[in-house]
Amino acid sequence: MNSIQKTDFDVLVVGGGIAGLQTALDLGDQDYSVAIVEKDATIGGKMIRLSKVFPTLDCASCITTPKMASAAHHDNITLFTYCDVNSLDRMGQTVTANVTQRPRYVDPDKCIGCRQCEYHCPVYVSDAEQGGFSATKAISIPFSNAIPQVAVMDVENCMLCGKCEKVCPTHAIDYFQEPEQFVIKAKSAVLTTGFELTPVSNKHQYGRGEIPNVIDSMQMERLLAPHGPYNRVLRPSDGMEPDSIAYVQCAGSRDKSMGISYCSRVCCMYAVKQAMLLSGSLPLADITIYYMDIRAFGKGYEQFYQNSRAMGIEFINGKFAKISEDENGGVYLRSKSQNGEGGVTASHDLVVLSLGMVPGWNPEGICPVSADSDHFVKTIRPALSPTLTDMEGVFVAGTAAGPKDIVDTITESGAAAIEAAKYMTAREHSRKAAASHR
Amino acid sequence: MTSLADNQSEGKILILATETCAYPGADSVGQAHSSYPANTFILRVRAPALFPEHFYLDCFNKGISGIIIMSCGEECPYDGAYKAMATRLDRVYVMMRQQELDIRRLRLTAICTVCNRAFLNEVNQMNKVVQELGPPQMAQS
């Protein structure tokens, strides 16, 4: 899959999350050739790592894997995973990207995804794919529904014992693999570089990420996932089933002290969703959501929110001031309430920070496309053509252009695909016109 | 060298698994290397609503001890098929009673693509039922 043979495409899609996949599928289905360059070892982005998705409560994997598989098997789509884009610029009529294929230390053409290496590897490392709650090996396939099903070696932790090389039935292990540079040329590009969670390590009010039973929302996604680390929801410090769980909304959004004044759009809904899933798996637990405004604005969202209230999820309007640890592993929450008595203090067994979104990619020094004051990619005609950037022939979709939920991301990806297709159609017309002129 | 493992007395379980949900769900159990009884046979189906009532009775007649229909449930890609399926099963249950077949031998459930635990649970439950009831005996076969 990664043996680099073809490097000329109609469209380069930067990022293989749900936005990139949908854009690529919508372009590939129009017979444009598409390259997806993904920094991770698997496509699927954030969505494939979720448990269930609002407001339908479909399992995230069930919705993402069909799109991942369609892209992987599509005649017009080529995947480049585990690759970094070092530069992306327009040269005349061509968008040119300098790309580095990072070494997996596994030959992707030989690996058959059998995981023998993973089973035999003696080195256990913390599994980031499971929120750090469980362990994986120093050589592994990222997770069960990763695409491609190719193992990746964690060289930081590998102790070069050679076991994987010995057990690999296809001799795919290659300790001497080197980074590989190559150039992708395309007529057009779509930036679908996604988001990361707001970092909280410098926010002392949140405990800087050092309080064991204060976890972030993506970690809770893993605890709730049907194929999660514990197969049930336990709090990290002592494996206890939490009896009371609190959500702190706008943790890293609408917070000027963190330089993030915008709303991250999805946190209200995912908190409501997680609360509903929690009340299913821990029927006796009290679940409280501390919020500023509940922003349930999408199709079916308000009804979803009202259902959660009817289920007994408690919503308290208030801003919190500080989170600290109590002696029993509990989490002490002091909140400035908007609605009275000048402040609430409460203790919960587990606290989830509803973290917001920051851009997953900074174009500075890589690509001349402009970022806006919120650091997401700037769009120049947000009303009529929301996917246009200030670079000719370069479009943007999904959370690369600001926080967005999955539904809005998928729709916007379709819009970016038609913009790219229109751009190439117009160019083809002018090329033909020029040719007939000659 | 004929194994005793695969003999009739163990009771065979037929699983009708939808191609969009339950079949990949069974694959996911495999990827997790979670063991389950080997007397299970999975048929990939587009929608289990395809099977007429007599199909189930015929299966029992042929010696299948238990059938699990693993559907997509509410996530069914064919609008209305799940409801049609559920209604049909009600009739199959009536027919099973007429044949003096324990209706626990037939179960409709929903399995998603990563519902590993639910899958194992269903299979083990049915296996228990099948071991308890033994081979199906039809009243008028």
Next chain:
Amino acid sequence: MADENKDKAITSKRKVGVYICYCGGNISDHVDVEKVRERIEKLPEVAAVRTNMFMCSDPGQEMIMEDLKSGAIDRVVVASCAPSLHETTFRGAISRAGRNPYIYEHANIREQVSWVHHGDKATDKATRLVSMATAKAEQLNPLEPIRVEAGKHVTVIGGGIAGLRAAKDLADRGIKVVLLEKSPFLGGQLASLDQIAPTGDKAADLVSDLAGQVLNDDSITVHTCSEVESFEGYVGNFRLGVKKQPPEMDPEKIKPPGAAGEAAGEFIPFAGVYNGDMPSVPAEFTVETGVIILATGFKSYMPSKGEYGFGEYEQVTTLPELIRSMAENKAAGNLMEFNGRKIRSMAMIHCVGSRQIPGIHPENEGGYLNEYCSRTCCSATLNVSNIIRTSHPGTRIFEFYRDIRTYGRGQEELYEEAARNQVVFLRFEDDASPEVVRNISHSGDFPLMVKVKDTLTFGEDVGAPVDLVVLVTGVEPNTISDLVEMMKLPVGTDRFLLEVHPKLRPVELPISGILLAGTCQAPMDVGEACNAAGAAAVKAAALLGRGYVELDPFVALVDLEKCGGTGECVNACLSDGALNMVDMEVDGQTVRRAQVTPALCLGCGVCVGVCPENAIEVAGWTLKQYEAMVDRIVAEEVTA
């Protein structure tokens, strides 16, 4: 049973080739692959069994291709990993060997055998799965994808911003478009706005820009004053009957365009762009089209009489009315004027006709509640408040809200700006809506008082004396019951059109070839509606790009020799029009028989289960194949 199989064997015309993969030990460590091979070789329909370390490798695939080319086999079974991984690989190999890819069946002996079972049980189960696959393969027939010729032509219903966007996107991709709009104007509800939040664009500019592009595009034919009267056909081949007639104009609101000499393409405030096409007599015509995009839009919620004093007090109005008044009277001044009155103090009440809760809010006249959030009103209101506070600093504003939902890019800034502009916010609970009453108790001559239990100030009972109350009315889908009926469109409980799946197929309906764009699906702002239109356009372009539509061959087939014409299948069918009873000649007699329209068939097989004659099957997934597989599960000789 065993004898039956033997009999079949003698008459078996098929030569099934079986290819069993070791998967480098993944299978062969738990399954005795060679033993499986020996047992499978004995099966009557099987002509060749081969094993390989990696069947998916090039040498493995070559083996299959050679056997097909040499004529040694005519059906293929590969036993390896899950079909999701390599089914397409092996179908591809068969195609490259010049054979039909549907003569293939997969046996999943890794994920469903070697990774979950061990020892003899694994070998026995693998044997059975392979024998089941060969039994099915014996009955497989070559299938051809159903190809439906499709006109490179799209009809967009609705000339609002989403309809215009979709039409222009498709025209730019070289696809001919007919745009049908029932009013005399293009621009829809956007034309009734002034300045758009949060981008600050002028609605007039946006509508003029896009409508101008549409009207100047030779690939787009615009019919205003036109409504769809009839509908038939299927993807690639729809026929729409359209009626074009002189509009019923509301003389209060809109002068008949053209009367004042408006030129085609001119923007008329609060109406839209007039395209110079005003029929004087009704006319009917037919449109033949490949894809239909519904962009039928929304209307503003109209409060019922007495709702927050609406219709009772003349000082209670709606946000759309306020926007219109402000656009028509832009004179600056310390106090804003509304209907000739100076407004010293005004109240904005949010969520009127939105977020209604059963048991708390009374049902609307039609017997429904709008439980959804209308999405756009928070930002629109804050935008208006900011304009008023900037241009008329003497006019005080109180906003009564439940949650401020400034979710989008640049929207939170509107909220912050409103706070800086000293807009006063009062927050109320779902079950404690504000009350609008005549102001009698307070000093001053404010005609109305808005009372609320304000949760921002310790649940205090607060009263705001005001000159004007503005109801922030939500969004409702346009009434399109005629189209819903005609095309059998699915409608959600919120009365908006209902997509197949919000993430998998967000702009599609179950009826192939009919797509959704914009606010007919859910409340959206301009940018979101344009994105939705683009998403619909890209689906249409992909569907029609090749001049034909290729559909899965897995559709129902009627065996006319068996069909008794009971019509059970037609009654059970989930896809309207996929199955019909038709008259046909059989042995010189006219009889009623079931007929499949493959382009409409979903291939779900519901019809198979109800046919009393077993006269209908789904190609590639027949009941007989399943029965043959079940026979192999119970057949004793397979693992003997």
